[in-house]
Amino acid sequence: MDDLLRIDDRLDGDQRLIRDTVKSFVDDRILPYVGDWFEEAVFPARELAPVLGELGLLGMHLSGYGCAGTDATSYGVACRELEAGDSGLRSFVSVQGSLAMFPIWKYGSEEQKSEWLPQMAAGQAIGCFGLTEPDHGSDPSGMRTYAKKDGSDWILNGAKMWITNGSIADVAVVWAQTDEGIRGFVVPTTTPGFSAPEIHKKLSLRASVTSSLYFDDVRLPGSAVLPEVVGLRGPLSCLSEARFGILWGVVGAARACLEAAVSYAQSRVQFGKPIGGFQLTQEKIAWMYVGLAQASLTALHLGSLKDAGVLRPQQVSFGKLANVRAALDIAREARSVLGGNGITLEYPVIRHMTNLESVLTYEGTQEIHLLTLGKALTGLDAFR
Structure with missing residues (x-):
């Protein structure tokens, strides 16, 4: 294309x-x-x-x-x-x-x-990131996972949920409340008291390992704590890094859906000619490309800002919000171009479409990013 x-x-x-x-x-x-x-x-x-x-x-x-x-x-x-x-x-x-x-x-x-x-x-060890909890997703400040000092050691108790790579990880970076504030811990997954059952029955991100993490009196040495950060600044900075990858990644999912729709429209014949020759189909394809190009330009611009060292979290929120929404719209429109074939795994569209439903939610829901932008634009905090 x-x-x-x-x-x-x-x-x-x-x-x-x-x-x-x-x-x-x-x-x-x-x-x-x-x-x-x-x-x-x-x-x-x-x-x-x-x-x-x-x-x-x-x-x-x-x-x-x-x-x-x-x-x-x-x-x-x-x-x-x-x-x-x-x-x-x-x-x-x-x-x-x-x-x-x-x-x-x-x-x-x-x-x-x-x-x-x-x-x-080198890919010899796999890691995961434990922040989201069963009762605390969008508001991580309310997390219940707690680490308590015991001499020079820490005792970690609690649970995390929706953890990519959790049950296959060799090491988990886990964020927990402490008497000092929120701290990060480097937790080898072989540590006694650590468990990570896989979450099943997903209809999205099926080609991905998603798990819960449980900590039952997990004893960690003092050297397990990340020494250079205290508070939510630590995990939130990690989320900004990951969201940057997302706002670029979804452009690839959208492109794959559009390419599948164009190819199908060129070869699928109805009423005596390829459906790509009908005005309604061309309108869909043209609008899909407009959305894809706009998302691509957003990603490229934010990449330039990050390379210059001036990218702000609010700008990352803009990219994550706008590009995921654009990609999901493109995937849904592409599915309509493919008609009944759009729901089969012979084509990539339904797979990308259902995956993007998860991407819409993780690393900050649409609502969280909207409020982040609203605060940046008005100076007023609507979170609390």
């Missing part, structure tokens, strides 16, 4: 190389199988993680400790191409790099960084 606005012309040579490398990986290793993974509700993380590590995609926007140290736009381009394969694949990479590796890299001790980051960058 032709990129009428030639948006990718603004990418530099390294960014285009990353684009083409990740696209080839997705074409060869993901697209032939992901429909079956989705139907069977499996994701071969242990098989794929070392390959993703070898490609330099895990923690790629971080520097040192075996990480690739790319710029933010390169990371965004990679997320776009990964999510053109499946949102579950991009979620795995986002959680590993932006939610599990980033807090260790940003707030961890040298010992924590040296122990975990090289393994995670």
Whole structure:
């Protein structure tokens, strides 16, 4: 499909190389199988993680400790191409790099960084991020998971929910209330008292591992705490990192849906000619491309701001809100172009459409981002 606005012309040579490398990986290793993974509700993380590590995609926007140290736009381009394969694949990479590796890299001790980051960058260790709880999603300040000092150790109790990679992780970055405020803890998943049952019966993100985390008197050494941050600033900064990947990634999902719709409209014949030759179908395709191009330009602009070191959380909220909404609209319209075939896994559209229902909610619901923008624009806090 032709990129009428030639948006990718603004990418530099390294960014285009990353684009083409990740696209080839997705074409060869993901697209032939992901429909079956989705139907069977499996994701071969242990098989794929070392390959993703070898490609330099895990923690790629971080520097040192075996990480690739790319710029933010390169990371965004990679997320776009990964999510053109499946949102579950991009979620795995986002959680590993932006939610599990980033807090260790940003707030961890040298010992924590040296122990975990090289393994995670290589895909030899898998991480997860424990913030959301069964009763506290949009308002993490009310979390009940609690860590109490016991001599030089910490005793961790509580539960987390909707945790990507939870039951396959080797290490969890867990946020908990303490007498000092909210702190982050690096928790090896082999620690006694830790458990992570997988959540089943999902109708979205089926090619992704989603779990609950339970902590039953989990004893951690003093060295487990992230020493460089106290309070919600820590987990919220991680969410901003991950949301940046999302606002790029959903452009890939939207593009995949539009490409499927265009291809189908060119070959599906009704009333004596391809349905792409009818005005109503062309109107749908034209509006889908307008939405895709606008989302692409938003992602590219926010990537430029992040590379310049001036990207603000409110701007990330704008990108996450606008681009996920655009991608979901495109997926739904593409499904209508495919008619009855739009609900089968022979085409990628219904898979992307149901996945995007989860992406709409996680890393901040639509309502949370709307209120974030409202506060930025009015100066008035509507959260409380």
